Amino acid sequence: MSETEPLRATDAVQAGEAARRYYLAGESKVEIAAAMGVSRFKVARLLEAARAAGIVRIEVVDRGGVDAELSRRLREAFGLRRCVVVDCPDDAPRLRTHVGSAGADVLLDVLGPDDVLGLPWARTVSALLEALPALPPVPVVQLSGSMVIPGEHSPVDMVRAAAALSGHDASVFYAPFILDDAASAAALRRQPAVAAAMAEAGRVTVAVLSIGAWVPGHSTIHDAVDDAVRADVTRAGAVGEALGVFVDADGRAVHPELVDRMVTIDAEQLRRIPERVALATGAPKASAVHAFLRGGWATALVTDRSLATALARRAGA
Template sequence: MCAERGADVTDPVQAKLLVDVSTDYYLGNRSKVEIAKEHGISRFQVARMLVQARELGIVRIEISPPAHLDGARAGDLAAALGVSHVHIARTGEDGDATRASVAAGLAAVVRERAVRGMTLGVSWSRTVELAARDLAGLPPCDVVQLVGALPVEGSGNSVELIHRFKAQPGVRTWPIWAPLVVDDAATAAGLRRQPEIAQTLDRAGSLDLAVVAIGAWSAHASTVYDLAPEEDRRAGRDAGAVAECSGRLFDDSGAPVRTALDERVVGVTIEQLVRTPEVVAVGYGAEAARGLCAAVRGGFASVLVVDEACARELATICGAGAS
């Protein structure tokens, strides 16, 4: 028996036929010809039943674009977090592909915000380093190095990064000729008093825009954590640190966590970032979400650049309902 358009689907036989045909086609991936032969009807009748099943709500088709193509999802997440903008990049097949995708998004976000005469502060991470390669042609502006060098095998460092910007016409740079972390607090204090470094760190307190990376305070999630001795790692955890930004630890509320490591860092402070009108914070992977939320709560992340995996976890944390 065939259920035609307008047929009475309260008839259990007709209703079951609509369900069976729809199931075979949409879930069983069977052709209309195969379904018609099995039920003793024509393929044209199968086609009409598939239309009727959708009209009656027996079949509901939902198109859900991936997060990096869904502007509404990013907007909902930004509203739920209380930030001005969220950029969601595609999650790649591996960590390197994801980092490249997020870096491209970060470069696009910075280009949109870069204006003549601004003071731009740039921290260092492998993602920020990749993004800098796509930031040629900045308008004339000041670029401030926010952290000392942290050499990582296979990557550059913040000094090399600042040289990329120095090569651009009209761009004036403010470097930090020092490591990010030194062996003792006295050495760090002495470096911070050096005139050129002191000028740069002072300049970090009057930025128009900052670009920073957020990493969870755990293995493989933060370059600083991976290079820190175990006593620094443990001291941070014991003091409530959940994440790190430019070598500065902070807790779930975004408040700075003071340990001996903090005294040995040569770089921007969280307090300086809080005073910055706009801070673009980047992170990827589900593990980065907690730290990004904390940075938002602490007032030093107003624009987020993340991947799809991080966006899903952020939505879970803040109850935005994105997926």
């Protein structure tokens, strides 16, 4: 019986019986050999022949709205530890919900009882928290100040909600994300309550971040500042931001004047966090997300199919 030759009728019957017993009934090769009166080596050859002849066809089907193949390609192309690409409609609220839900799964996979979780403010991160059923008993640390957006949770709310799920401590501080000038921001960062809370960022082992593109409608920070500030950030070479860390097209951190006006962790602090789970939605963010991945700012990525396709095209994957 050769895989390159057509099966004889008797072999085809035996191969079909062996395949049904093995793949459908779940019998072992030893059990099949005993039932059919042949050796287990003959059973192995019958199963190989059944696949070669098309009697058995094995198909891997993606379920749960995840594109497994595209996830693998991006993971390998960018050296990520984890990558999940969700397949869902391209409207912003639903994208955030689906990516947030998948992000919750990734976070639960990454997070262990000895970790410290760090959270910023971001709408996609809020969607992740809403999808979490529970968390391991880990401390939760606030990584950035607040932006007042009607109908949205503040980072204090988000950190406390996560701490309620973990049943552990919450390190929070009350401060705006962006101040009017660098001196005011520096003074606020020196306040004992804020300084003590932000010092906890050094303990964080797992952080969640949301990547924004430096274009209208795709970065909350971009939309919150005036045209002069936007132009200054653009002149610095920034194509995207996450947690107030700005990067250029090559993934290098840049330092526009706006950075000095923010109350958040800095680029080096973000780099030192061992696990960084990045969330991003929408193909218009392709340049920004590509830059963050090129720069090694994320160890895991959760995104949607349209953005993932654009990233794969840029990476030649």
